[in-house]
Amino acid sequence: MSDLLAVEGLVTTFPGRAPETRIPVVDRVDLRVARGEALALVGESGCGKSMTALSILSLVPKPGRVEAGSVRLAGAELRGLPATALRRIRGARIAMIFQEPATSLNPVQRVGAQVMEAIALHERVSGAEARRRALALFEAVGIPDPEARLRAYPHQLSGGLKQRVMISIALAGRPELLIADEPTTALDVTVQAQILALLRALAADTGVAILLITHDLGVVNEIADRVAVMYAGRVVEEGPRASVLGAPRHPYTQGLLRSMPSRARPGERLAEIPGAVPAADAWPPGCRFAPRCAIAMDVCRVREPEATPLAADAAARCHALVTP
Amino acid sequence: MIAYLLRRLVWGAVTILGVLLFLFWLFVLYAQPEDVARRALGEKAPPEAIAQWLVNHGYDRPAVWNPEAPLDTRLFDHLSRMLRFDFGASDADDAPIAARLRSGIGPTLGVTLPLFAIGLPLSLALALGVAFFRDTYIDRLGVVVCVLAMSVSILLYILGGQFLLGKLLRWFPISGFDPDPGLALRFLALPVFVGVLAGLGSDVRFFRTVFLEETGRDYVRTARAKGAGDARVMLRHVLPNAMIPVLSAVSLTIPFLFTGSLLLESFFGIPGLGSITVEAIQNNDFATLRVMVYLGALLFIAVQVATDVAYTWVDPRVRLE
DSSP states (O other): OOEEEEEEEEEEEEEOSSTTOEEEEEEEEEEEEETTOEEEEEOOTTSSHHHHHHHHTTOOOTTOEEEEEEEEETTEEOTTOOHHHHHHHBTTTEEEEOSOHHHHSOTTSOHHHHHHHHHHTTSOOOHHHHHHHHHHHHHHTTOSSHHHHTTOOGGGSOHHHHHHHHHHHHHTTOOSEEEEESTTTTSOHHHHHHHHHHHHHHHHHHOOEEEEEESOHHHHHHHOSEEEEEETTEEEEEEEHHHHHHSOOSHHHHHHHHTOGGGSOTTSOOOOOSSOOOOGGGOOSSOTTGGGOTTOOTGGGTSOOOOEEETTTEEEOOGGGTOO | OHHHHHHHHHHHHHHHHHHHHHHIIIIIIISOHHHHHHHHHOTTOOHHHHHHHHHHTTTTSOSSOOSSOTTOSHHHHHHHHHHTTOOOBOTTTOOBHHHHHHHHHHHHHHHHHHHHHHHHHHHHHHHHHHHHTTTSHHHHHHHHHHHHHHHSOHHHHHHHHIIIIIIISOSSOSSOOOSSHHHHHHHHHHHHHHHHHHHHHHHHHHHHHHHHHHHTSHHHHHHHHHTOOHHHIIIIIIHHHHHHHHHHHHHHHHHHHHHOOHHHHHHHTOOSHHHHHHHHHHTTOHHHHHHHHHHHHHHHHHHHHHHHHHHHHHOTTOOOO
């Protein structure tokens, strides 16, 4: 099996309103990322995609916790690893960048020192060597005047530059997998395109696999080899980019694509999915999308659909695919 | 930065002028000098003696306006002497106030400086430890102990310390002071110990809250995602960021290092500035009180400006403009 990352049956819970209850926000999620591949995990806010990413690195904020499932990196189980072993994986084999570059950098530390820390945490290097590597990383991620920028504080940099610093921190340990949680959401549109182009170029140069978390199907189109669509804690459709975006089979994926502004014709009213994503403690029985689904049948409201294998490495979780 | 400091200095001068005018109203216009004289000379003092006392202490002159000699007023005298730090003599016993302050500052700093130098790092370290074990029983126990410790009156700490460590165990003298540095240490140990202990509860609880707030921030998640361990995250990332709110809180206490602790000094018989203030209150010694309030206000303003400068070291985002 050449999967770099294999997530199976991942369940992450938070305490419910009633005492002693726990609500899953990530529910039996399976994901696979091959070496050098870019997988996009797509879904609306609150569907559990960020928690899935944090669960992979055991960084779920308290009082949340990973309840069940397995997370394997190149075949080795990460769940249940002691803290010291996890630390050797974070930053070195799996790195992560976050949505808000403005708050994700330490505001009182020079950005150069923050990159050098990421290097020194995983390798025995001299200060001069760490500095040289940080400089090379700044050049690689396209930070102009890198020598001077090493000494800058985060507040002295623009949002795009801060995200480039975050990316160089993530690349500092030469990871095999880069998890990017909404890396462009907080940025201007032109800067978004630059950051995506950078990620694509870095993936081509270094062979790093990418797990990209986004709600933006335009971003998916730019970068992803494969796509997994998440709804209410579950992966509802998964497959190669061309098939998921070109011929979506799950009604939710179809709805998402129809509601993209770039797909609408001028003058035409933009389609929308009626209703809103239910909160984690109010998931309906049966198919979680059923209350908002135009083609929902009786069975959808009673029994949750299994993942139905489709052509070419794709699957979707919908009763309509089995009993049309 | 220079322009900022100049502006702060001008504002400081305006504030000081306001304080001096208020002191003039309170201690010179509002207070009855005859009462002060009677306190100083005794209830049965003859009227001539009281009149003489009023003349000696300058209370006989016009308060604000003197048509014959415009500068010969109590207001002008008050302002010019305070600004020249010429504090004059005590209302209670005619001793020069400046000399008394000089003799009191040593014992006061002998208590407050060790108290500060031990108490602040200790409560920061304890708070860091409690915050490190957040959401565990150690953290919850720590909070309960802190709340209990801060709910107990400082008087109980003082009397408890004197009874237990002074009377029963005889480790320290119960109270008193000796100007000889070698002997002074024996007398200062107990008040410093009691002072540290009494402040620990509220300080640890406050610093813990500050640390916990920082631990929830995004940059902490980034540090953990880099592979930094808990101890490193706390010491290298959380602590430097927490210094910003810590500085705001700590700077407020610095003026009191110089004015002294009223309770500690009077209970432990330490002849510092705190004791001098308490005595001045008891003796209606308005001349001394007015000097203490004036110096306290000066210190407060100076420390505020110094704190603003210190912010620029702790937080690179702060620039004084």
